[in-house]
Ligand SMILES: [Zn+2]
């Protein structure tokens with residue numbers, strides 16, 4: 001049996017229709033018929049081999065929603081016909097201290113869904129069944145797909161770093177990740193501030209849950225001073241270098257600046273951190289945290305704003321993502 005997919009056959013190329021042999025299903029695995037897959041900036045970095053880890057043919061895609069088609073004989077919790085989500089992680093070792101403590105994303109043998117194995121720009125996928133998370137009925141497949149990478153990437157730090165309802169949270173960068181972070185932080189009960197370089201996002205950021213909007217292009221010295229020592233938690237979702245000294249100055253003592261965007265450098269004078277200020281990073285989240293996020297998103301009606309493209313138009317969709325013209329996530333429909 002062949003699986004129809006779209007793959008980059010070499011670095012920086014357009015994707016082409018590509019068929020590969022469906023591997024045999026192992027006892028702990030699940031085969032999923034894919035219905036939707038989001039396009040993440042990481043997919044584009046992988047196509048272009050920006051991180052030097054890509055293997056070709058490369059089938060991108062790690063914001064996957066689909067229907068269980070087949071289960072290995074040891075799989076008890078999934079049944080044919082169930083709707084599931086699959087994110088960046090397709091497998092892990094299962095027995096290291098991180099796997100045993102529900103932090104599988106930190107496993108050194110973490111297997112990314114679309115590096116060295118076929119990803120979600122395809123009609124089917126096979127993964128370790130632990131990493132296929134059942135989707136609550138309330139969530140629609142199209143706007144739940146981006147939760148699998150963008151969503152968990154911003155939900156996880158809010159949870160593991162103990163963000164509380166009385167806190168003031170700032171989200172830096174309002175794109176695929178940031179527009180979900182605003183919704184989550186608002187539903188957590190926090191006061192939420194959006195930082196964006198696109199002034200035209202103010203109205204929408206406020207609809208998504210921001211109480212305040214700060215334009216990174218033309219903020220005045222006076223306005224900034226109002227926010228000195230103001231934030232308990234700042235979440236950076238951007239891929240570019242900003243004035244991180246400035247953002248650290250906006251943190252309260254004990255405040256945290258957490259990075260989830262995969263890029264850039266920081267250079268902070270150590271004395272700025274001596275009021276117990278914390279700088280940290282995090283990536284994705286565990287299967288358990290994805291399950292929790294799904295339930296939270298269903299309860300609070302949190303959804304990605306999406307633009308739908310048929311799988312055959314994947315190159316058009318990628319072009320639009322690169323041009324920064326998608327508000328806020330492109331999703332492929334199979
Ligand atoms: Zn991603």
Ligand SMILES: [Zn+2]
Nearest residue numbers: 093096099107
């Ligand atoms: Zn492990």
